[in-house]
Amino acid sequence: xxxxxxxxxxxxxTPKLKCMSGDVSSYxxxxxxxxxxxxxxxKWEEASILDDKMSESLKMSNLNRYPCIEDGDFTVxxxxxxxxxxxxxxxxxxxxxRKARVLAMQQYWIQALKTKFTSQVEDQGAVVLxxxxxxxxxxxxxxGEFSLAxxxxxxxxxxxxxxxxxxIFNKYQNITDWLARIKTEIPDFDVKSExxxx
Amino acid sequence: MTDLFELMAEKSxxxxxxxxxxxxxxxKTQYVxxxxxxxxxxxxxKCIITSAEQGMEMNCYSTVTDGVSNLDECISELxxxxxxxxxxxxxxxxxxxxxxxxxxxxxGLGYALTPRNAALAAMQNYWVDIAVTNVAPHxxxxxxxxxxxxxxxxxxxxxxxxxxTANEDLKIFFDALNQQLEGxxxxxxxxxxxxxxxxxxxxxxxxxxxxxxxxxxxxNVKDWFNRIKTRKAQCGQDEVAFDMMPSTxxxxxGKLRSVVINNY
Numbered sequence: 001x002x003x004x005x006x007x008x009x010x011x012x013x014t015p016k017l018k019c020m021s022g023d024v025s026s027y028x029x030x031x032x033x034x035x036x037x038x039x040x041x042x043k044w045e046e047a048s049i050l051d052d053k054m055s056e057s058l059k060m061s062n063l064n065r066y067p068c069i070e071d072g073d074f075t076v077x078x079x080x081x082x083x084x085x086x087x088x089x090x091x092x093x094x095x096x097x098r099k100a101r102v103l104a105m106q107q108y109w110i111q112a113l114k115t116k117f118t119s120q121v122e123d124q125g126a127v128v129l130x131x132x133x134x135x136x137x138x139x140x141x142x143x144g145e146f147s148l149a150x151x152x153x154x155x156x157x158x159x160x161x162x163x164x165x166x167x168i169f170n171k172y173q174n175i176t177d178w179l180a181r182i183k184t185e186i187p188d189f190d191v192k193s194e195x196x197x198x
Numbered sequence: 199m200t201d202l203f204e205l206m207a208e209k210s211x212x213x214x215x216x217x218x219x220x221x222x223x224x225x226k227t228q229y230v231x232x233x234x235x236x237x238x239x240x241x242x243x244k245c246i247i248t249s250a251e252q253g254m255e256m257n258c259y260s261t262v263t264d265g266v267s268n269l270d271e272c273i274s275e276l277x278x279x280x281x282x283x284x285x286x287x288x289x290x291x292x293x294x295x296x297x298x299x300x301x302x303x304x305x306g307l308g309y310a311l312t313p314r315n316a317a318l319a320a321m322q323n324y325w326v327d328i329a330v331t332n333v334a335p336h337x338x339x340x341x342x343x344x345x346x347x348x349x350x351x352x353x354x355x356x357x358x359x360x361x362x363t364a365n366e367d368l369k370i371f372f373d374a375l376n377q378q379l380e381g382x383x384x385x386x387x388x389x390x391x392x393x394x395x396x397x398x399x400x401x402x403x404x405x406x407x408x409x410x411x412x413x414x415x416x417x418n419v420k421d422w423f424n425r426i427k428t429r430k431a432q433c434g435q436d437e438v439a440f441d442m443m444p445s446t447x448x449x450x451x452g453k454l455r456s457v458v459i460n461n462y
Contacts, residue, residue: 054324058374063332069320076320080327084312085320100304107296108281115294116279131278 015071015089016041017082022163025079026067027155032083034188035151038090040069052077083148095148102143109142109149113156129172136174140181154182158189202272203232203286206259209266212456231256231302234273235283237444237454238345240337241295242283243399248299249457250442251395252306253433262349262452299395308433311392321386325378325393329400333371337400339364344407345449365409372412372419379418383425390432398426398440406446435459 017033017040019026033040045066054077055063068077069085076085087094097103109132117128132153135142142149157179160168169175183189231249233256235242242258249256261269261282276284277293284293285301292301303311313319343356375397378385385393401423404412413420431437442455 058377060328060332060370060374063328065327074317076317076324078324078327081320081322081324084323085316088314088316088319100301101290101292103304104292104297104301107300108292108294111281111294111296112279116281128279 013072014039014041015069016043018043018045018066018068018070020045020066022159023066024155024159025082027158028079028152029067029069029082029086030188031151031155031158031186032086032095032148035186036086036090036092036095038086038092040086083151087148095146095151097143097145097147102145102147105143106147106149110152113152117156125168129169129175133172133174136178141178146185150178150182151186154179154186154189202234202266202269202276202284203259205266205272206234206264207232207257210257210259210264212257229288231457232286233258233283233298233454234261234285235259235454236261236346237449237452238341238349238403239283240334240341240399240403242454243402243443244295244395245283245285245298245302246442246454246457247395247399247439248302248311249306250437250439250459251311251390251431251433252302252308253431253435253437253459254302254306254457255459256457258454258456260452260454263454299392306433307435308431311390311395311432313387313389313391318387318391322391322393325375325385326396328371328374329393329396333368333397333400336364336368337403340407340409341403345452348450349452361407361409365404365412368404368409368412372416376416376418379422384422390429394422394426398423401426402440402443403449406444406449408446 015038017026017029019030019042021044030040030042032038052063052065052068054068054075055061055065065078067079067082068075069082071085071089076082087096097106112128112132116124118124132142141147142153157166157169157175160166169179231254233242233245233249235245235258237243237260246256246258266272270280273282273284274280276291279293281294283295283298284291285298287301287305292298313322340361343358343361347354347356375385382388384390385397401413401419404410405423413423427440428438429440431439437459442457444454448455
């Protein structure tokens with residue numbers, strides 16, 4: 001090929017994001033793709049499906065790790081892995097606080113959601129929401145700037161809202177205000193579409 | 199607010215004049231980190247490994263041997279959601295392994311542990327996820343029996359049925375790890391990543407709790423773990439991060455080692 005000859009346009013397929021209906025992890029990944037404007041093709045599946053193929057190939061049964069992303073011949077499953085992939089792919093800036101202290105706070109709030117918040121036990125949930133509401137008193141976002149912590153918590157509230165449990169959090173004014181703001185910043189917050197972002 | 203770190207530093211015997219940089223001969227322009235945790239807690243071990251890997255000195259205080267009488271109350275002042283372990287750097291406090299390891303990684307001297315390649319980074323976190331979600335609960339059952347219950351009741355002897363069942367349940371994940379390590383120096387590629395760091399904390403606890411067969415019966419896991427035990431920290435200093443891990447005896451006594459960097 002000559003130095004100035006036109007190279008063939010690279011044909012790349014849109015990555016497929018396999019989500020599970022009503023699954024918080026799936027919404028987290030979908031919101032991240034939407035916020036970072038990563039084109040992904042969403043495929044919703046029912047919760048009754050069997051193991052993800054990745055765990056199966058390693059002979060780890062019943063892990064049912066979702067969502068999964070398929071990009072060409074690469075597949076990975078599970079919220080943590082898929083979010084990492086979606087946060088590096090694409091041309092828009094990665095969501096990653098530059099200051100170590102802000103990064104630590106982001107991770108703290110993600111861990112708080114995973115390990116301390118449960119909507120099943122009202123008292124436990126209330127303690128975490130009370131602290132979160134206080135944090136949001138004078139901050140636009142959970143750690144000051146928009147971070148993955150906002151995406152994680154927004155997905156949790158989205159699933160609670162969709163399942164008619166918004167009363168768990170809508171008595172907290174700062175959380176409600178923050179969520180209203182987040183809804184305007186994540187383009188596909190309310191949409192279950194075939195394709196997200198362009 | 200009570201400074202729990204100060205109280206525990208005093209109890210640990212770490213005198214004020216022995217504190218890093220106190221004499222004015224700072225080895226580098228950074229604060230010493232302080233950590234409150236437990237030797238039987240994999241999250242504490244992850245924080246210590248990260249600190250050693252990144253060349254950050256860390257004074258470690260054990261909730262078992264350096265604890266104060268109102269420890270739970272003091273911890274909830276530091277960490278309103280009672281997430282532990284806890285870290286202090288100068289005027290900054292944070293809690294939880296995810297926050298502490300991310301903070302130390304960002305602050306440290308070595309390159310960041312997450313691969314830049316999206317696929318490798320995703321695979322790394324797939325394996326971290328397996329460790330944290332699927333392996334951790336079984337390891338906790340083992341460490342609770344072998345170490346933790348002894349902290350409050352020295353006459354307690356481990357219920358071996360619980361230990362053996364947890365050991366059995368872990369086999370499927372160690373088999374998968376063994377398969378993944380076929381042809382790989384480290385878990386996701388030939389570079390050390392967070393996946394190795396997380397797994398090494400759980401594998402070490404299994405080993406010192408007496409569940410060595412999980413490692414010894416799997417060649418790739420055994421070879422990988424031997425590499426982990428001897429590899430030099432990635433910060434470039436002449437330290438082996440794994441040397442900071444508690445031995446069986448130390449874990450039984452509830453003792454933690456501090457991260458001391460000797461070679462600058």
